[in-house]
Each structure stands twice: as structure tokens, then as C-alpha cells.
Amino acid sequence: MKYLVFLMLTPGLLMAQQYYPNAEVILQKVDDNLTSTTKVIESQMVIHGRRGSRTVSSKGYAQGFNTSFTEYLSPEREKGTKMLKLEDRLWIYSPSTDRTIQLSGHMLKQSVMGSDLSYEDMMETRKLTEMYNATVIGEETIDGRKTWVLELLAKVVDASYEKRRMWIDQVRFIPLQEELFAKSGQLLKKTVLSDVARIGARWYPKKINYKDMLKEGEGTDFIITDIQFDVNIPDYIFTKASLKK
């Protein structure tokens, strides 16, 4: 009898497996949506704290994953602060002290402007497909949109997170939710992406909520007010000299 049940279920199981598309293909499409040669972003970071929320606006220039430059535009206290990332090095210029400092070691663990993002979160330099092996583990609906649930396991030894779980929009191939895990399996961070918009040939989330799951609070919203992909950015932007300009 049990053999009969097994034989009856086998085609169903095989069909279920075949129903899931190739996870690597999904991840490649996600990478295609999220990465670009260059991008210029104007954004607002809404930091939710115990005493209310505050908004920090900035303009950022990025070239691939390794090179970026960000200038903070408001509030007055942060205005003029600039940040330059070249490969694995990060410099911050503070106008109040007129000094540039290089962040390293434990300072990279500090949060950016009091947000749930640490400087080291900004130091990730590779595409998902280069760092993770992906498997589709299920299908869920988030805010009315069907998603593939992908489990990503690091295939390189130096990935910051050994395991990730992503909920990928089945049509737009944009992650709508992501969970980042420690080696021990402890959930460390959660990201919720929304306001997905068509920008040129790609889909892109215009609002991202980062939440450090080990900390209390509502996390930090990253809201994109304007974004341009594959634009020409002058080389001088990505130099230390531009920090003091």
C-alpha cells in the first residue's frame, strides 16, 4: 500500500520541483535589476529613533560596487558631510572639523548617522550571483504580489552573511523582503523593499526599510527621490580631493 501511495505522489513531487524556476536565473535577473555601471541617487534616510524620527537627505554617486561618493545635504548638522568609498576603504569628511578620517576596524561597525545601517553594510562589493548559491524554497504572496522565496548560501568564504532569505517578485524580479542570518542561524537584519517603479528598462525599489533585528526600533527607511542609471560621472568625484570641495 505504501509503495502505491509513493508511486502516486512521485509525479506530483516531481512536478512541484519542476514548477520552481532556476534560482540562479532568478538571482541573475535580480542582479541585472539592481546593478548598473554607474548611478546617481538623491535620497532621504528616515531614521526612526526612540524620541521620534529624523530625516537625512543626500546625493550619492556610485560606480559599480567598489566606488561611491555621498554628500549629505540636510539637516543643517549633517550638511556638507561627505563619504568616499574606494574598494575596501572608507573616508568621511566632516565640515565642522574640516577633517577627513578613514574608517576602519570597529568604527565601521558604528551606525551611519544613527541609522540601522552600519558603515560595513555599505562595504559589500560583489553581485549576489558571485557570492551565493541560491535555491527556491517556496512561494509566498507579499502585498498582493507573488514572490519566489530564495535561500542563499554563501559560496565564497568571505561573505558577510552566510545565509540570506529573499522574497523575489515573480514578475519584476525585485526582492520585496530579505532576511540576513549569522552563521549560527540567528536573524540579524531584515530589509523590506517597496514602491517598486519602472526606471528605464529595469524595475527598482524606491523605498527600502532596513531593520537591525538585534536592536529595538522601527529601523531606517531609505527613500529614493531621484535615481539615474548608467550616467557619466566625472572621475574627480571619486577622489579624496572632492571630499573637501
Next chain:
Amino acid sequence: MKLAFQLAYKNLMGAGLRTWLNAGVLSFAFVVIIFYNGLIDGWNEQARIDGVNWAYGNGHLVHEAYDPFDPFSLQDGHGMLPEEMQGNLTPVFIQQATLYPQGRMLSVQLKGIDVNQTVVKLPTHLLDSSSAEFPVIIGKGMAASAKLNVGDQVLLRWRDRNGTFDAANVTISGIFETNVPFVDGGQLWMPIDKLWEMTGLTGHATYFIANDAYVPEESAGWKFESKEYLLRELTKIINMKKVSGSIIYLLLLSIGLLAIFDTQVLSIFRRQKEIGTYIALGMTRWQVVGLFTAEGSMYSFFATVLGCIYGIPLLAYMANKGFGMPLSADQSGLILAERIFPVYGAALIIGTIIVVVVSATIVSFLPARKIARMNPVEALKGKLQ
């Protein structure tokens, strides 16, 4: 000379209150000098003992790339020392981590140490006796800032050798009380074997603590720092404090000496007939100068005696009960006990007496030189010169 001192003693005793006012002011400077220096010496002695007992041992064998004043150096400032060179050394391995007490985020240093060590006073036996998977001990200061108690579990996040995040609950197995802030604030001590396992850096150490039997030897990539070298910052601060403190007691001493100087000038002005009489009776001018100088320097002897009368009980009380430091003092980053017990060495007391006597003698002699130029006849007549 004996006559000079006898006369000086009688004159001073005859002056009554004026003498005791001068001696009183000088004795105050005398007591303050001894107390302040005793306090600094007490702090120095306590801090050195605490520093050696809690952190320095007989010195550190430090990885060349590690600089304790540069947190950037922690990432690469560790390595392996050949086993045969590890005799009489206790390894300490430091990694950075983030602690999440009550949903807050604290950047901490995770320090691995041999649980069986006895070279420093850290209660590492508590780590050995703990049944927790990740036992840690912390200082009282750290426990207060993170609001942690013994038995509490708190989430810790760290990175392994490849930079991958890992996280687990660590258990507070013990809280120790120390005056040494750099083994307390922002630090978690755990078994070094566990830290090696957590980071995948087995056998690595950032520095080694040497015991008394350790004989420094050359080892590539490592440098030996003696305890004197490790205490150099404290030595500098102590010396700086002594210099800055000397300004206060120089001021006090100056007031006392000024009083003696004024008294001498006044005495020589008012006692011209007496001076003339001494010379008329056969004393040379310089003997009279000596008499007046002896009078002035005798103030310092009186000050010493007076200082002893109220100073000995006061200083003994302070040495016994100690001097309470403000609560904020332990956040200064210096090795500073809650109470400092002054230490009064023989060299300090004898040195202070010599300083007071010599300076009082000098300020007494300066106005008395005028006597050597006096006309004895004019002096006998009491005429102003």
C-alpha cells in the same frame, strides 16, 4: 653658635603670637607639601600594583602589528607564537564584536584568555566552572553601563576570520571589580579556546602576559614591552601631577617665607640698638648676622614641630582612611582606586623638612645681610640707616 641659637630661641619665644603666626603659616605649607606628595605617591603605588596585578604582569609580548592605542590595528595585530616560546606566557587574543543588551548596540572588545591563568587577578576560574556554552566575565563598570548581572544572557555578534557574521547568546558568568579601566570598560573576557573556535583563528594571540619567571627572548614578529614600559603613561601623568601640584605648595611656601622675610626686615629695623649693643659687647657683625639668620631659620624648626603636632594625626588619619575620589574619576581611563591611601616615605618627610629649613634660612639671611653694613655707633644710637 650655641649662644646664637639660645638668643634666637629666647627672642622668638618673647615675640609670642607673631612667632606662632609665622610658624603656623609655614607649618601649613609643610603639611600640605607632605600630604599632596603622599597622595600622589599613594596613587602611584596603588596604580602600579593594580596595573601589574590586573593587566601587565611582568610585561607583555606584543604582536608587532598591534598598537593598543589604535583600534584599527586589532584586525591584523595578531598571530601565532611557536609553542616552545610560550613558556611563562599567557596568551590574550582580542577581537571586535557588538553586544546587544536590552536592544541597545554596544561596540565591545572580545578578549580570550587562558581560563587556568594566574598571572593576572581576572577571575578566569569563573569561566572554567561555568556550564554555559559562551561564558564571559565582565568588569563592574561594563556591567553597569550595559545593565548586566551575573547569569544574564545577552546577544553578541562578531565576525569570523573570513569576515562572516556570527551571533550567539553569551552568559555573564561573573562580574569582577577592578580599578583598572582597560580590563573593564567595553570588554568581555572569555575562554581563549572558545574565541579561537568562534573566529577560526586557533592558536592566535594579540599579546602574551609574562609571569615573573619569563626571560625575554627575540621572536620575529613580536616585541617585548616591560612593565615599566607599559606603566610609562602613568609615570608621565604622575610626574605631571607632581609638577602641577608643586605650584600650589610653592605658593603656600612663598606666603610662609614672605612672612618670615617681613618679620626679619621689621626686626632689623626695630632692633638697631640691640644690634649695636651686640657689636659693642664684642660680637662681630657676621656673628650678629648669624644670630638673626638663626632666628629666622628657627621659624622653620617651630613650623616643623607645629606641623608635627597637628599634621601627624591628620596625615595618619588620611593614610588610614584614604582619600575618596569622585565617582566620575573612574571614567578618566586612568588606574584610579575609589579611595587613595597616601604614602609618606622617609625621603618625602626629610626632603620637605630640608626644603622648608633651607628656604627659611635663605629668606632670613637676605635681610640680615644689611647688618654687616651697619655703623655700630649709629646703630647704638638707634639712628635709621
